[in-house]
Amino acid sequence: MSPRDPKSTDLLPGTLDMLILKAVSLRPLHGYGVLLRINQISGDVLDIQQGSLYPALYRLETQGLINAEWGQSDNHRRAKFYSLTPAGRKRLREAAAGWNRFSAAIEAALNTSADEV
Amino acid sequence: MLARIRHTLGALFGRRRFEDGMAEEIRFHLDARTDDLVRSGLSIEEARRRARLEFGNVQNTKLDCRESRRLLLIDELGRDLRFAARLLLKAPAFTAAAILTMALGMGANALMFSVANGLLLRPLPFQQPDELVWVFSEQQQNPSERDTVSGDEGDAIARRQSPFSATAAIGDSALVREVERRHERWLGIWATTSLFEVLKITPVVGRIPADLPPNGAPRAMFISHERWVRDFAADPAVVGKLLPFVDRQPFVVAGVLPPGLEFPFARAPHKGHGAGFHAGLQDFWAIAPDRPGEHPGGVMIARLANGRTAAAAAREIAGVSASLAASRQQENNGRVLVVVPMRDHVLGLIGPALPVLQLFSGLVLLIACANLANLMLARAAAARSETAMRVALGARTAHLLRLSAAEALVISAGGAALGMALAWGGRELLAAMAPRQTALISRITIDGAVLAFLAGVSIVTTLIFGVLPGFLRRPAGSLTEVMSTARHTGSGPQRTLRWLAVSQIALSLTLLAGAGVLGTSLQRLMNVDAGYVTDGVITVDTVLYIPGREAMPIHAALIARLRALPHVEAAGFVHSTPLTDKWLVRDTFEVMDGPAKGATPMMPGGFVTYDYFQALRIPILAGRAFSASDIDRRDFPIIINDIAARRFFPGRNPVGMRVMMTGELREIVGVVKATRDIRLDTAPEPQWYQPIAGGTSELIVRVSGRASDHVAALRSTIESIDTRMIVQRILPLDDVVADTVLERRMAARLVSVFAGIALALAAVGLYGVTHFGVIRRRREFAIRSSLGATRQAILQGVLRQSLTLAGLGIACGVTLSLALAGLLQRLMFETSAASPVALSVAAFVLMSVALAAAIGPAWRAASADPITVLKPE
Numbered sequence: 001m002s003p004r005d006p007k008s009t010d011l012l013p014g015t016l017d018m019l020i021l022k023a024v025s026l027r028p029l030h031g032y033g034v035l036l037r038i039n040q041i042s043g044d045v046l047d048i049q050q051g052s053l054y055p056a057l058y059r060l061e062t063q064g065l066i067n068a069e070w071g072q073s074d075n076h077r078r079a080k081f082y083s084l085t086p087a088g089r090k091r092l093r094e095a096a097a098g099w100n101r102f103s104a105a106i107e108a109a110l111n112t113s114a115d116e117v
Numbered sequence: 118m119l120a121r122i123r124h125t126l127g128a129l130f131g132r133r134r135f136e137d138g139m140a141e142e143i144r145f146h147l148d149a150r151t152d153d154l155v156r157s158g159l160s161i162e163e164a165r166r167r168a169r170l171e172f173g174n175v176q177n178t179k180l181d182c183r184e185s186r187r188l189l190l191i192d193e194l195g196r197d198l199r200f201a202a203r204l205l206l207k208a209p210a211f212t213a214a215a216i217l218t219m220a221l222g223m224g225a226n227a228l229m230f231s232v233a234n235g236l237l238l239r240p241l242p243f244q245q246p247d248e249l250v251w252v253f254s255e256q257q258q259n260p261s262e263r264d265t266v267s268g269d270e271g272d273a274i275a276r277r278q279s280p281f282s283a284t285a286a287i288g289d290s291a292l293v294r295e296v297e298r299r300h301e302r303w304l305g306i307w308a309t310t311s312l313f314e315v316l317k318i319t320p321v322v323g324r325i326p327a328d329l330p331p332n333g334a335p336r337a338m339f340i341s342h343e344r345w346v347r348d349f350a351a352d353p354a355v356v357g358k359l360l361p362f363v364d365r366q367p368f369v370v371a372g373v374l375p376p377g378l379e380f381p382f383a384r385a386p387h388k389g390h391g392a393g394f395h396a397g398l399q400d401f402w403a404i405a406p407d408r409p410g411e412h413p414g415g416v417m418i419a420r421l422a423n424g425r426t427a428a429a430a431a432r433e434i435a436g437v438s439a440s441l442a443a444s445r446q447q448e449n450n451g452r453v454l455v456v457v458p459m460r461d462h463v464l465g466l467i468g469p470a471l472p473v474l475q476l477f478s479g480l481v482l483l484i485a486c487a488n489l490a491n492l493m494l495a496r497a498a499a500a501r502s503e504t505a506m507r508v509a510l511g512a513r514t515a516h517l518l519r520l521s522a523a524e525a526l527v528i529s530a531g532g533a534a535l536g537m538a539l540a541w542g543g544r545e546l547l548a549a550m551a552p553r554q555t556a557l558i559s560r561i562t563i564d565g566a567v568l569a570f571l572a573g574v575s576i577v578t579t580l581i582f583g584v585l586p587g588f589l590r591r592p593a594g595s596l597t598e599v600m601s602t603a604r605h606t607g608s609g610p611q612r613t614l615r616w617l618a619v620s621q622i623a624l625s626l627t628l629l630a631g632a633g634v635l636g637t638s639l640q641r642l643m644n645v646d647a648g649y650v651t652d653g654v655i656t657v658d659t660v661l662y663i664p665g666r667e668a669m670p671i672h673a674a675l676i677a678r679l680r681a682l683p684h685v686e687a688a689g690f691v692h693s694t695p696l697t698d699k700w701l702v703r704d705t706f707e708v709m710d711g712p713a714k715g716a717t718p719m720m721p722g723g724f725v726t727y728d729y730f731q732a733l734r735i736p737i738l739a740g741r742a743f744s745a746s747d748i749d750r751r752d753f754p755i756i757i758n759d760i761a762a763r764r765f766f767p768g769r770n771p772v773g774m775r776v777m778m779t780g781e782l783r784e785i786v787g788v789v790k791a792t793r794d795i796r797l798d799t800a801p802e803p804q805w806y807q808p809i810a811g812g813t814s815e816l817i818v819r820v821s822g823r824a825s826d827h828v829a830a831l832r833s834t835i836e837s838i839d840t841r842m843i844v845q846r847i848l849p850l851d852d853v854v855a856d857t858v859l860e861r862r863m864a865a866r867l868v869s870v871f872a873g874i875a876l877a878l879a880a881v882g883l884y885g886v887t888h889f890g891v892i893r894r895r896r897e898f899a900i901r902s903s904l905g906a907t908r909q910a911i912l913q914g915v916l917r918q919s920l921t922l923a924g925l926g927i928a929c930g931v932t933l934s935l936a937l938a939g940l941l942q943r944l945m946f947e948t949s950a951a952s953p954v955a956l957s958v959a960a961f962v963l964m965s966v967a968l969a970a971a972i973g974p975a976w977r978a979a980s981a982d983p984i985t986v987l988k989p990e
Contacts, residue, residue, distance in 0.1 A: 031145075031146050032146045032150060035146075049173060050171050050172045051172050051173035051174065052178075052181070054143065054146075054178050055182050055184070058182045058185035058186055062185055062186055070138075073149070075152070077145060078145075079145050080138065080141075080142050080145075
């Protein structure tokens with residue numbers, strides 16, 4: 001997870017929100033936990049700018065899609081945990097469906113061979 | 118959306134907590150990352166460095182986080198507002214003048230808004246109140262004289278196809294109950310059961326009877342919720358009980374009315390027999406029979422069938438009277454039925470007065486806004502070099518505009534807050550003017566709606582007077598250009614200032630002239646010769662319900678005891694005090710002697726006894742007044758007024774002539790001067806007087822000195838005469854008169870206050886224009902005077918310019934006044950709303966004010982020393 005890993009890919013705009021929602025949908029996570037989870041589920045392919053994570057979390061909280069609550073971390077420190085709200089769950093479903101349609105379309109387009117045109 | 122607002126507000130108010138939390142969260146992130154890196158084998162220093170590097174710029178992240186919460190805009194707004202407030206505090210005179218100006222304008226409008234909101238917009242307390250109408254009869258040749266609907270007419274409307282979904286007849290009623298040997302009066306109405314349907318209400322206990330009790334059985338009555346709670350401990354078993362009354366057969370209780378049912382308001386229809394409704398809560402509804410062919414007539418209240426307008430309903434029933442009369446082969450004499458929306462009637466003269474008052478308060482706000490614009494422009498002009506400096510140092514135009522808007526917002530908000538206080542004070546002033554109209558006044562509240570209205574007004578004024586001068590504040594050229602010309606340019610703002618001054622003078626003139634004609638009209642009305650002297654008179658509504666002729670000796674004893682009091686000059690009874698609208702008796706007056714023999718006019722009259730005429734100082738023009746012995750006389754003496762005397766006994770002395778009334782031949786024993794008994798603004802009519810005999814009556818007492826000083830003593834004297842004596846109301850007659858002209862007094866008072874404010878604001882505005890004009894032209898004056906112009910010439914020049922503005926404003930104002938005269942005319946009494954006198958006086962006042970406002974600056978211009986002015990800085 002160095003600043004420029006040759007295997008890593010820049011995020012498409014708008015996908016960070018979706019990834020955060022997905023990350024906190026499994027269980028409440030603190031900000032650093034969200035970062036680790038996204039890296040883990042994407043197999044370290046997606047590169048998250050750490051600094052951009054927090055504005056995104058604050059935005060989602062302001063929009064009422066995630067909920068923030070102070071709690072205890074694994075090493076017994078005070079940390080802010082984010083969890084998905086019902087509105088967030090709905091948004092995640094819509095975003096995932098949209099993304100699937102989008103990626104299927106792109107995939108179909110890219111796999112088109114000359115004789116199919 | 119809600120979460121968004123909550124988070125933003127939470128972040129705004131818990132700002133410290135938000136910042137601390139954000140810092141702690143980022144710290145936690147960096148520490149956790151450092152720990153992970155140490156675990157992967159890095160040294161602690163290297164791990165810390167890498168963690169920071171990966172995270173990026175912490176301050177930028179924090180900024181982005183704040184923006185996510187929309188805090189940046191609010192931060193900047195707060196900064197602008199604080200800066201604007203600091204700037205304003207540096208100019209306390211300007212700030213105070215600006216805030217006071219806005220407060221006056223906003224206060225006037227907030228007050229008028231709350232009056233209109235309370236009286237016009239807030240609905241009557243019934244379902245679909247706009248469908249409720251009164252139905253009256255009216256003589257086409259005399260529309261001000263409204264009367265009740267006859268039984269036949271009522272029957273025709275109720276039974277045949279009509280434009281109403283329901284109709285009911287009502288009338289006033291009063292009963293006396295004896296509780297522990299003391300008499301207590303129940304005030305209420307009689308009504309047909311359909312009144313429930315008309316008002317769309319249902320009894321809370323009991324039910325609406327389908328059939329009325331047969332003739333001879335006790336009549337049914339509903340009692341008010343308040344009576345039920347107070348007198349019957351809210352016991353539902355009251356239904357079916359017989360209630361005995363001192364003066365009437367017992368009633369059987371059919372049910373309990375809904376709580377807080379006020380009906381039919383202070384302004385029920387007042388002309389006609391026994392239509393003396395009292396305001397507010399009613400103790401009971403006595404149910405009147407309403408079988409086909411047995412309609413009681415009276416005052417009719419109806420609910421318009423769906424979608425009908427009052428005017429359409431009136432057209433549909435207009436012919437009812439004429440066709441009924443035709444079917445009975447009688448003269449109809451132009452009698453028609455009219456339909457009046459209940460709301461119009463409740464409001465009375467307030468209805469037409471309100472738009473006028475709102476318009477005038479709007480004019481005050483316009484003047485205030487013109488003044489504020491004036492002040493802001495002058496300030497912008499004065500700050501030109503400072504602004505140019507800021508621009509040179511890199512201030513953006515948008516930011517300058519925002520600052521100017523922030524300044525205006527601070528002023529508007531301050532003005533609105535102070536205006537709210539002024540409106541509250543104004544409401545108290547109105548309440549103090551109408552101590553006996555609490556039901557009406559309580560509808561006027563300075564509440565959230567007024568606050569919202571003021572907020573709206575503030576935003577509009579902020580936009581206009583903050584953003585506009587902001588544009589003008591933007592300097593046209595470079596810094597050096599502006600600096601070098603700052604002292605003698607700016608014809609643009611100066612022209613705007615002049616036009617603002619002209620419009621202020623025009624609007625002030627309209628307000629002054631309006632106040633003038635309203636005041637004159639009120640004065641004329643109060644000075645109208647009513648035929649009696651109200652000063653020093655106390656009126657007492659007494660009720661003494663005791664059987665037979667037992668009341669007469671008690672009344673006689675009361676009069677004797679009153680006469681014995683040192684401060685009582687005269688005392689007498691009348692069935693209804695003048696101007697109280699209590700009730701009016703009309704009877705056929707058949708002339709038996711003289712040239713008009715055989716005439717049978719319907720004529721209103723009064724029942725009076727003892728020293729009624731002396732107590733009111735109604736002059737006896739011929740013959741004599743009644744004496745105590747007249748009450749018992751079997752030859753039925755009668756007194757007429759001079760109008761009746763002139764009309765029916767022209768050129769003769771009517772004393773000794775005979776008339777026939779209610780089947781008795783009566784002899785005229787006296788002629789008195791005509792009085793205005795119903796309204797001050799209606800001309801007196803022919804009238805008769807007969808001696809009264811007991812029952813419910815009003816006592817008229819003339820005292821020496823101020824009437825109000827004797828009210829308490831008088832009340833205890835009257836109540837001590839008999840335990841059964843009820844004093845329903847005791848009031849100086851002057852107060853009664855004041856109540857009858859309440860709307861006019863309020864309108865005149867409000868408009869004169871508005872005019873005073875307008876005048877002061879216009880004076881300040883004109884002073885400002887002259888003052889800044891003179892400052893601007895200092896160099897010009899200095900050059901002229903060094904070239905030989907005399908002081909006088911300069912003085913005259915400045916004054917001429919100011920007076921030209923004033924003249925122009927006056928011309929516009931006169932035009933505006935004439936255009937608005939039609940609106941005012943309905944409030945006028947024997948006065949033209951376009952009065953040349955009022956306009957001239959207003960013009961003169963404004964000219965004088967203009968002169969006074971201009972003379973100071975003009976003098977300073979003329980007496981400035983040219984050397985000091987022209988010396989290079």
